[in-house]
Amino acid sequence: MNKLINKLSAGEAVIRNQRAQIVAEDIQSEIESLIVNLEKKKREVIKNKLSHTDIGPNETTSLRVVDENFNASQWVATLHTIEKELLNVEIELEIANRIKKEWLEESESND
Numbered sequence: 001m002n003k004l005i006n007k008l009s010a011g012e013a014v015i016r017n018q019r020a021q022i023v024a025e026d027i028q029s030e031i032e033s034l035i036v037n038l039e040k041k042k043r044e045v046i047k048n049k050l051s052h053t054d055i056g057p058n059e060t061t062s063l064r065v066v067d068e069n070f071n072a073s074q075w076v077a078t079l080h081t082i083e084k085e086l087l088n089v090e091i092e093l094e095i096a097n098r099i100k101k102e103w104l105e106e107s108e109s110n111d
Contacts, residue, residue, distance in 0.1 A: 028104055034096050038092050042093060045086045049082045053079070055067065
């Protein structure tokens with residue numbers, strides 16, 4: 001039997017299962033992409049925090065503790081913003097991982 005006849009005579013269960021498999025693979029790919037992107041964003045925020053908290057002068061001959069134009073108020077405000085961003089990314093990542101666990105991992109009850 002050729003492919004055309006196979007497709008024409010395929011039962012609705014076969015066609016439905018094929019479509020369901022494609023949709024499931026699309027969803028899995030999107031969830032995994034979301035997680036990868038959030039993990040990347042988290043690393044970027046952490047790198048930003050590390051750079052921001054490195055407040056010492058760039059030269060070893062200086063007796064200054066921080067840069068000459070250091071503004072404590074601005075530094076704290078920026079650190080606060082970075083910390084909020086990091087917390088938000090961690091929450092988003094936790095939610096994405098919960099979605100992955102709920103919808104992609106095998107469960108005993110198969111809801």
